Amino acid sequence: MKRKYYFAYIFLLFAAILGCDKGLEPQPVTTSYVNGMIHYVDNYDNWLAADSIKDLRVVAFKNFPPTSVFEEVLSGRAYFTNQSLPTFVDSSAFSLEIADAPATMNYIAVVQQFGGIMDWRVVGLYSVIKDSAAVLEVRQGKIYNLRIDVDFKNLPKQPF
């Protein structure tokens, strides 16, 4: 067979391949998500009394150290989960939509409201090195999956 026919075939094959689309494609995403799982140490046994947990949320603070949960959220310097997290479970998932990525989250934590509207404390911390807050650079259109451990009997150092 003449060599030119091989070349003709290969050329046509590549032309066909390059002419192919890529199939399914996602909608271009501008928002980013910080998703993840919260794991509660020692499962049910470690939970606080039900009446001491008024609210439980994941908050991603841009500021560090944050002044207070209430102030940072009101000023738009923190993202928080829309609903209170489920209680008396082994683990639960969360999802935060980050609308203004790229952004830097300097402190991501599970916070508990134990009293009035200003009474919040950190019960779990997103960390890479134990007990040290990890910084998360949130890029546009990216989805991050984090793990946060909560030990109600061994709370992290409070930043407020």
Place this chain on the structure above:
Amino acid sequence: MNNKLFFFLTLVTLNMLFFCVDTFAQKADEKKDSIKTYFGKSMIITANRRVQNVQEISNSAFIIEKGELRGADENNFEQILKDVPGLEVYDENISIRGSDGFDFGIGSRTLLMYDGIPLMSGDNGDSKFNLLPLSEIQAIDIVKGAGSALYGSSAIGGVINLISTKLSDWRDYADHPFKIDLQSSFGFYTRNNYDQWNYADNLSAKSSSNVTVSHKTSKYGAIFSGIVESDQSYRDYDDSKTGGVFGQFFLNSNGNEYNLFGLFNSTDRSDWVYWNSLDSATIPPTNLDRDIRITSSKGMVGFTGKNFLSSNTFLNTKASLFYTSFFNNYDKSQKDYRSSQSVSTYIDLQGTSLFNSSFTLTYGLTMQQNNVSSFSYGLRNQKIFAGYMQMEYNFSEGLIVNLGGRYDFETVRDANENSEFSPKLGLNYTINENAHLRAAVGKGFRAPSIGERFASISYQGFDVVENPYLHPESSWNFEIGGNFRFLTPIPMQIDGTIFSNYYSDLIEPLFTDVNYSTILFDNISNASIYGFEFAFTGFITEDISFSQSYTYLDPMDTDLNEILKFRSKYFATSSLNYNYGIFRSTVTYRYASKVEKIDDKLVLQVQDAQARVPMHVVDLYFGLSYKNKQSNLFGIYSNMDIGLNVYNALNYYYTYMVGNLAPTRFIGLTIKIGF
């Protein structure tokens, strides 16, 4: 673009044939080669339970021979089967010519076997892949269409039989009875074209290592094999780790053959079911508990024996115990806890008598018992007793007639008894050595699995409830076909089939509540699947070969008079092989048209469930295959294969199941060394 690439490639190949015809025809004529130079005599054992020339059977069949397995990854039967015309394979589900749709992994309509012993779990009735080392597989027989007349339940869509390497296949090693095969594969999934589908910063890897030690002589042999495999997957929370061992003993005595084998395989994996959404297709739903792991194990002890009772009668004995189990790591008190253990006992006694050179009788008895001890399905027992007989008469005019049938009787604790008779008539007419016509009509059936009858589980948003009143589904399969071989204008083989299948009382998942989250399996539909299939194989030069296949299906739900759910209508495969010396290369292209209809109710559970496109997949293989029968670097027999596989080379994105992105581009290197 839908069909553009498909038609373009077809055009390209036809052009290439046109260009090549003159020059190659001249060469072929000059050499006056026999057609056997190009197309060997492929033998099949599965079609009629005895060794036959594949051209002389009455059903459509496809054989993957050992030589075609050499470049493949170890432990990856799925990838190998994907290139077979008319087959769809994903996640241990097999559909032959549209026989299977979307069944939550329960109840296969294809019977998978190893040397005639079913590799089907006793509880879910699903096929169990990847239990055997590829190095010990001599061939894979695929028989399409209802095979229940000989194989009973589950063979309603077809039969896939993995044929082991027998002592007689080891002629090459007569002087080298000890053999060690080492195989290692490593590869990674490349980054996606869309950043939001890159769920991790690092590439996900997949690796496997396999060691097989064997000792074989003309009278006895033994094999031990072990494998470990790790797959981080192209999706988050879809990783798995597998370990397995396999051992087999052979004994040949006075022409009788005995094989005893055992295997154990365990997998720890995440519990991926479907995506979060199309926009985040590589991560599971965000509310999923990612601590959940599934552990599944399979263990089997099997025996096959072939005894010559007289000069014209032999007895095939098959017996096995197949243990399967799975459980997740939820606490038993939690709603989503699932676990099941099953032991499937199988005994088959088959006699074959050759009364004269024209008349062969095959007959036998089969017993299968499935004992299930399951949190999800309860304590269950299913027994199937069967007797079968098939006559084959070979007329001197080239006509071979097969007539036979099988009677199955099924009892299940806490469910109805069932009996089925599955007849079959097959014809094969040899026009000449290179032209054969065939026709077959047969009935198939499938008894519902324990899982379909008694499932009572919660599964990532779905609740499955039991239905002990299920009865078997059945089918009638008609087909006519032919196989033709030519030497001019180029050496070529054409195989064509026209078929029609009529299914009654198909068992399908059915949503029963207003929220479309509760499912039961029920006999909900009758269906017909008409179609045709053509496969071409040829040699453009002595070094370059090609194969193309086209399958068309018209799958209709005859109750609703609408297209059957979860089926494509068009399939095509195209491959081009170039072998020169020790160099091997293959380009394979697979096409499946867009699934036209799914169950709309899934949309409420699975976000973007309607996202689907046609499939266009190109796989590449480049390799070196070195084989030295005399001596090697170390003074002993050796062979070596080095292969680079690129799966889904175009990184084309499609769904293989609702809410499931198919595997993205994977590049892997496989090294096999045999001493």
